[in-house]
Amino acid sequence: MADYAPPPDHQRLYLEIQYLGTHFQGWQMQAKGERTVQAELHTALSRFAEAHVPVACGRTDTGVHAENMPVHVDVKNLRVPISKLKRALNAHLPEDLSVLKAEEARTGFHARFSCKWRAYRYDLLLCEERRPLYETRALRVPYVLNLKQMEEAAALLIGEHDFRAFATQEERQTRRIIYGCHLEHSGVHLSVHIRGESFLRHQIRAIIGTLLLIGSGRQTLSEFEVLLQGKNRAEAGPNVKPHGLHFLGAGY
Amino acid sequence: MADYAPPPDHQRLYLEIQYLGTHFQGWQMQAKGERTVQAELHTALSRFAEAHVPVACGRTDTGVHAENMPVHVDVKNLRVPISKLKRALNAHLPEDLSVLKAEEARTGFHARFSCKWRAYRYDLLLCEERRPLYETRALRVPYVLNLKQMEEAAALLIGEHDFRAFATQEERQTRRIIYGCHLEHSGVHLSVHIRGESFLRHQIRAIIGTLLLIGSGRQTLSEFEVLLQGKNRAEAGPNVKPHGLHFLGAGY
Numbered sequence: 001m002a003d004y005a006p007p008p009d010h011q012r013l014y015l016e017i018q019y020l021g022t023h024f025q026g027w028q029m030q031a032k033g034e035r036t037v038q039a040e041l042h043t044a045l046s047r048f049a050e051a052h053v054p055v056a057c058g059r060t061d062t063g064v065h066a067e068n069m070p071v072h073v074d075v076k077n078l079r080v081p082i083s084k085l086k087r088a089l090n091a092h093l094p095e096d097l098s099v100l101k102a103e104e105a106r107t108g109f110h111a112r113f114s115c116k117w118r119a120y121r122y123d124l125l126l127c128e129e130r131r132p133l134y135e136t137r138a139l140r141v142p143y144v145l146n147l148k149q150m151e152e153a154a155a156l157l158i159g160e161h162d163f164r165a166f167a168t169q170e171e172r173q174t175r176r177i178i179y180g181c182h183l184e185h186s187g188v189h190l191s192v193h194i195r196g197e198s199f200l201r202h203q204i205r206a207i208i209g210t211l212l213l214i215g216s217g218r219q220t221l222s223e224f225e226v227l228l229q230g231k232n233r234a235e236a237g238p239n240v241k242p243h244g245l246h247f248l249g250a251g252y
Numbered sequence: 253m254a255d256y257a258p259p260p261d262h263q264r265l266y267l268e269i270q271y272l273g274t275h276f277q278g279w280q281m282q283a284k285g286e287r288t289v290q291a292e293l294h295t296a297l298s299r300f301a302e303a304h305v306p307v308a309c310g311r312t313d314t315g316v317h318a319e320n321m322p323v324h325v326d327v328k329n330l331r332v333p334i335s336k337l338k339r340a341l342n343a344h345l346p347e348d349l350s351v352l353k354a355e356e357a358r359t360g361f362h363a364r365f366s367c368k369w370r371a372y373r374y375d376l377l378l379c380e381e382r383r384p385l386y387e388t389r390a391l392r393v394p395y396v397l398n399l400k401q402m403e404e405a406a407a408l409l410i411g412e413h414d415f416r417a418f419a420t421q422e423e424r425q426t427r428r429i430i431y432g433c434h435l436e437h438s439g440v441h442l443s444v445h446i447r448g449e450s451f452l453r454h455q456i457r458a459i460i461g462t463l464l465l466i467g468s469g470r471q472t473l474s475e476f477e478v479l480l481q482g483k484n485r486a487e488a489g490p491n492v493k494p495h496g497l498h499f500l501g502a503g504y
Contacts (some may be wrong), residue, residue, distance in 0.1 A: 017385055018382075018384055018385060019384055019385075020385055065385060069384060086381060087380075087381075090382060093382075095382070095384060096384045097384060098381050098382035098384050099381065100379075100381055100382060100383075127352075128269075128339075129338060129342050129349035129350050129352055130342060130345075131270055131318060131341075131350060131352075131353065132270055132271055132272040132347060132348045132349060132350050133270055133271075133272055133317060133389075133498075137385075140305050179369070217463040246385075
């Protein structure tokens, strides 16, 4: 835990934020000053303290949304009472980014390393024609899906597997634990819920792409089971677009 | 029924459409050529037939959304097979307007006069801070609401009442029947569902404004009951903003 302590004379803040990913180049600050969530949040924090770069529980890609993203940040000389920080930050953050909670982090807390699980939802629209009320945040699938087969595949994901076939440019080890995966279906709306300890780069988008292969009959459940034993990336489905992906929350 | 027949040599089409109201000046065509749903739909229909002005089940105001709005339109010399009309229209409609269904109307059908009930939902967000994922389509209420009192008021709305106190610039008689009204609450999300035979101008927005008076303790249930006996507009709550209002669908 000592490694996770803030630098001397600093205090560690705990934030929960929500953002609409559409107009962000993802979470992480970029060299060329692209508009990112981390950069916007750091700028707002810097109005009220000497702030380090904030650390998120998960680093979302361009276009991915966050319902409730935990963040920590180390600051020095905070100039507003912590009870008023949420309101102060929101007054300076853009419309598509908001602080839901701001308080002192508990001792030893680290937004990324202390995290025990992360939950995501991927939204799909099962219809041929545009749905203006929904499709800016959900992927439209105009062909018929076998949801029963997809549900069986979702159940196969649960547990520890080598997810190499579902990762992009990943240098870490590729075994990961998925705690839960299920479908929710109502009318034209289909959501895939996935909760796991941690995820590889693009893992969820590749999983959804592969579930769509299964739902459309282009891959069998037994082929899918084999993929979960550490196959090549080329044998799984393509990464679906990011605009349907929502980071829901995390557990510590 | 004969009055509802299309003109000679015309056929009557039945459409169901969905639209995001944000960038429309409501349903109805305007003299100065403002961007309206009716005008956009008429322009698209005119590519494929000699089309009269389409008739909607309900005429939504600026900023109000429609999940599934029934429409009829009388056309002559339709140049695409009716089975391909939905796709043809969607190829020429803007991103925020879509045809969900297009078919021949049944004999005597009139989108407005044949309608037996209309259902709406008004979405609220119960929180102090911005919620970028939701608030473009829901009204944020930063103060505490007594939901139990609001539920009791919702139940009082059911039945036939004189809704004069909830109407704006209304020349029709003001008695209306509400078949159902209830709240759905989950976390920061509160939706008010209302279903009735037909509604007066701004009636639902004034009802929600008045339910908020009750929820915040500024009006009592007995004052609300008296309002339903045909009081002055000034005695009910203000019209809430239109961006939380969703036309859900209609029954025939």
